Amino acid sequence: MRDGKVVDARPARDFTRTSLVGAMGSVAKEEDAAKAGDFISKRTGAAPRVTARPPAQADAMELSAHRGEVVGLAGLEGHGQTAMLLQIYSAKPLAGIRMAGRGGRGASVDAPVALVAGDRQNDGIFPLWSIARNIGIRSIRAMRMGPLIDSRREDEMAEAWRARIKIRTPDIHDNILSLSGGNQQKALFARALGSDAEIVLMDDPMRGVDVGTKQEVYGIIRDEAAKGRTFVWYTTELDELKNCDHVYVFRNGRIVADLPRDQLTEEKVLQSSFTEDA
Template identity: 45%
Template sequence: MNKYNKTGDNKFPPLIQSPPLIRFSGIGKTFGNVKALSAVDFSFSPGECIGIAGHNGAGKSTLMAVLAGVFPPSEGVIETDGQACPHYDANTARLAGIRCVFQELSLCPNLTIAENLCVVHPRLSGPGWRKRARILIRTRLDEIFPGNTLTGNELVSDLTLTQRQMVEIARGFTETDVPVRLMILDEPTSSLDAHTAEQLLAYVRQATARGVTCLLVTHMLGEIERVSDRVMVMRDGCLVRVLPRENLTRDSIILAMGQHAEVSNAPREVRARMAREKGAGYEWALGPRKSVKVDAVPGEVVGFGGLAGQGQTDALLAIYDAAQRDARTRVAFVAGDRGRDGIFPVWSIAQNLDLRWLGKGGMSGSRNSETRRSRAGFLIDFAAARALVEAWRVKIGIRGASVNASILSLSGGNQQKVLFARALASNADLILMDDPTRGVDVGTKRDIYQLVRDEAAKGRTFIWYTTENDELTYCDRTFVFRSGSVTRVLHSDECTEEALLAASFEEHAA
């Protein structure tokens, strides 16, 4: 029985035939000379889950921004409940019951969870508004993510990335004056572990059963396949195909996107085992009592797994600090929270990629070229810098803008590519990755997996925390975390979904 289907059969319940909630006719959107959307025709019906797939820069986020009223369309007509809306904007969308959880989180870090509710619900005012806001957000958090420990009084700046994602989603589903009729979820599970993502997907099916339309924009194609009634496939700003439920498979989505399946994830432990036998590599004792032991050797890809927020990122940061103090180790870090820890928002794409020119190489120095010291300081080889940036732009497929444009002109997935390219273009022997494929399309993930393997074959060491359990099969070994401790170490041939789940709930370290 499908867990999202209350009818007990093997088919999704038939959709209620009713007028479209929103209809797009010939919708286009341009930004200067860039055509982000072109002639999109689609109707969003009540009570269905629509998956939206496409590579980074395909136009998915722009389409959702138009639907949410953030951007007015440059051409075409939008209808709500059968009526044309010539001046469709954010207020029109709000009154139509459209809500959006964007990929880049919008919570105010200096406010509490409950106070953030007032940003989207101005009617929460007057005596006792904080209590009402706290009850409202707590109710939704408990409905969507049973077992969470949030009270509503926490400062957003003190939350983990996973907790902020949970709060953002719960806030989107809260109601005061206008009921939620259409919910846009843009990469909602990119910061969630497998268990929390399952809770959200179950709630999505419950919401659609109540008549709410849910739009799931994600690169997690397995999630689209499991919960969607239809899938919009976008490419280069166009809607190239709509896949119905009965013909929906992961391979059919990838094929419609014009991409291919990922590289083989066959284990490669021989080099790592030989290095370990020779005594080469790294060892770290982490945690307040130095009781968490992590080791790695040259050429090895080590994974960090387990439920989100169990100490994996803290372990990565501790390893980074230790490596920085060791003159023999060159280290690079790929941040998972790119908005807060990764990008420099006022810099260009090129400047964000090639930070090595700020000093003697350091974390982002080139493996093939160093800055030269002079009596006046450092001489920067701008030609070499431009060549490096262009090479990595092509190699990793950074799309959407000139390398001299602002980093914020890129989609979230393309921003993540810049951070990944910055690390691989460095002179680092040890590369730490904090959920690096968050918000990245399936084709780019395939390329990143291959790049990691190629660089590991050259002797570089990778430590890779990911919330996607499938990615851990690309690692030689996986350290599973719970409550800041390592409960089990799984080799690649042992790293099944069942073994990871069992280890994630173990109480004591192995």
């Protein structure tokens, strides 16, 4: 099914992964975003945009994320990945103030930060608001006209991101709950990517989202990273790590491995997640 309609029906044995993804609306290209030969490290002599170390772990391995990098957080669920994202978010510059290396609580960032929540119902959407207002809330300072919000600017931003990220709705003024789950998640991405944030934190945002939506968002993440945005991405799906330049594996609240993309394998991630000596 796609958009409330049955778009294909056949015996399960007649589907392949490619045909199933294609039927769901994905580009369905069998391309590997993690080809070792295509990997070029972005870690030059420039200082990282983000540094963080797990709380109360002075001797622990440190996370760093540089300009234009997509950094993945892996390991068994509940081993400190979300806590690390919140730790980084708490170190964000104050509204309207750019402070190089502002830090606290074991983390430091040098640019504005946005967070894409994985639990959209509890931590992401504003259920009484329209789609446009949900998208624009992170950019409210840029849409002010005196003490009020300029509704024209809010609508222009929402329409631009509706087109770019392909949010399926007849009207951006409809309530956010009128959207499917995948399109609600797209609205949260539009909120973050349409803002001034140069560092985007993602807390397993693709869980439960359809394959077609995932492929569309992966492409946008790669495009934005190529323009210089930095992403720190916690995911519980091993396949999503192939979109990352570096992957930090967590175990028992500690970072236990840093795997650049050309060294990333499922075996290494699993070994680091379960054993003391990865």
